[in-house]
Amino acid sequence: MRFLLELNQNKAYGQIPIIGPSGKIEYIIKGNLDNPNHTLYLSRTDHTEIGRLFADSSGIISSFIVDVVNHSLVRVKKFNTPMTNLFYVTRLNYLVTGSIKKGTYTFRAGVKNVANVKTIMGNSGVVLVCDIQRPEDIPFILLISILFTQWHVTPLKLPTFPPISRKTSPDIN
Structure with missing residues (x-):
């Protein structure tokens, strides 16, 4: 199954359609997406939340957590070795290989490819092309792909979601 995520500056509604x-x-x-420490939410078009991605700041080495509805928490960790650029997705036991910096990488379970992600330049910005083999992996691959992209692409300036109302003000005078 192929999913396209178009990351552009045309419409700043605080959301990216997939x-x-x-x-x-x-x-x-x-x-x-302008800060990796913010939470990202994945939802259906009817606004039913499927999952979220957020930073885990409990340890010395920063990792990220993917929380998908009806699934246990999954962590994304980086192997810090000078020779390799590998990421590991716990619970799913996926290794992420390839070049995240160049925008072409693969999620693997052993020798089997689970998903391929390719970053291309579209007419109005960067497009992530995610080829995902199994339906149960869709929320994990989509959220982790956005995480990797924000590390190596110029950050998008999206408004805070939901918009803060002007009726409430911290000014007590």
Whole structure:
């Protein structure tokens, strides 16, 4: 199944539509991409939350957590070795190989490819092309791909979601 995530500056609504294999918007990623410490939310078009990605600051080495509905927490960890650029996804036991910096990488379970992600330049910005083999992996691959992209692409300036109302003000005078 192929999913397209178009990351551009054309519309700043605080969300990124994800186009599914049918050619229609199937999912939406909400949140701020300008800082890896912010939470990203993956939801259906009816705004039902499927999962979220956030930083785990409990340890010395920073890792990220993917929390998908009806699934245990999954961590994304980086192997810090000068010879390799490998990431490991716990619970799913996936290794992420390839070049995240160049935008082409593969999620592997042993020798089997689970998903391939390719970053291309579209007409209005960067497009992530995610080819995912199994439906149960969709939320994990989409959220982790956005995480990797924000590390190596100029950050998008999206508004805080939901917008803060002007009626409430911290000024007590």
